[in-house]
Amino acid sequence: MSPDREFITGLPKAELHLHLEGTLEPELKLELARRNGVDIGQTSIDQIRDSYHFVDLTSFLAVYYPAMQVLVTEQDFHDLAIAYLRRAAADGIVHTEMFFDPQAHTDRGIPFATVIDGLWSAVQEAPALGVDASLIMCFLRDLSAESAMATLEASLPYKDRIIGVGLDSDERDNPPEKFTEVFARARQAGYRLTMHCDIDQPDSIDHIETVIHRIGVSRIDHGTNLVEDPALVEEVRDRGIGLTCCPMSNSFVTVGHTPTMKGEEIVQLLRAGVKVSLASDDPAYFGGYLVDNFVGLVERMDLSREEVIQLARNSLEISWLDAGRRTRLLDRLEDYVAR
Template structure:
């Protein structure tokens, strides 16, 4: 397993499902709270980590939003993203598509521009330091209204040339994709790609809505699609990318044990699955840990891991020539590390 772990670390890969606010480590939370004079309800890093013993999506979201309160300035968002990019580069990530939740911040009086300008400066730094390509995905919070999503899209207008896609996250149950149908049409008209969380806690019907109502370019999570054989066939035939997050699935009790995780069943069914870290500070691991944990739990082969990495590039929202360049890097690595 040591050799396989080293292979995973060096394996060139893309991360397509990463919430940048969910990469806020307790140490940085404390540092930003002190820098900004923000009171937080924890006396130590250990207390924060203990609070991460949630058992469902809503309990996680409660602490997630509380932690976001320390993010106040453009420099804070830069530091947050820069810390993530450093960890991603160490995990072999050569392309990262990071999601951000502007409504979490604008509702607190933080300017949209401060959020995105901080993230963009970290993107430029990551490209310079690591040669990493990066993209931004603006996510709407699904527990809020569609009108509020429209307002957020309007606020994003000056930066749309730097935003690749829009997504839909937060509490899934009770907030189906169709609730946001009109704002996704508007986003598509502005040239943005569409991706949304569906089939994590929500039923397969939400995945159908993502396909038929939203006409999504990508599905985030999608685990519960396996409950519907017709849906599996449709996703396979369309080669729809699924951004699967194993440690997130475990932490949020989507699976009770990684030994039960369906990632290999997805691959065997011909689904275009990828591995991602979702909210790594909260879920116990960045993308490398996700690869290693599920590989050990499900006995994934090097070929399986190579397929997952290849899927991550072909599923990226990149131009074909950039995808081809990343695939060349992957193929060179595989040739240099034969089974």
């Protein structure tokens, strides 16, 4: 019997694939536009919501990046992050590692310090909400490796606020090896490493092999095309490399906008013993936060109670928490399940 929404909501879990800029709900976007005097070409919530339509990754990004122009001040970045953290608490998230894209802001004249100071002030408030929170800095793969390296160097004075680095944006013609030196420097600086390997991209398996063997990541974001190579599935399982999968966004960015969620692939990997976790990616755009993603996958794939618990367990096990905090949260999960 599949668990219901109430059980899933109460399940202690982590969210490890969440773009803070992707939590910009229409209400907050309009509020920030008015606060900062930014003409966004829309004057109502409904107009903004109607603009959140896309058929693949490229058309999504064409909506996603222009929306960020309303983020101007330190307070704006704080308000963006704290709004997500409140929702995370309501979804039973006990730990979250949140992506942010500094180049999307510094390239339009917003200082790096403004971005990180605003986000960090929200992170510091998270424990009062019952959430443990960290920040992961992502590089935009459709910009140059030189830009990524400059961003990495700009981050170093704030290294105590950033747990790791990732790679996102348009994967076409931007393979992971483009950023080999950047990620080697990030590792040297003490950052943890993850990279997006988006679904159904050209050379998906080659990219997954590269991030594992050449870049040396401990997690892969999306990565469900892994199922195409059984030997690679075994390697990922045996090495304990985590996957952060996003069912609802998969429905939107798949070419042709199909409703499959890549559910069969996610469940196949889960049942093969790969440490698959679920996440909401850009929930303001894809219409659902973490519990919505769990419920959607459960309903489509008829997941069992134990499989849902395993997804939550995986999310904590592949997190970048220190061992003590991870153990405490895993114990909390097992106590919840036992009750």
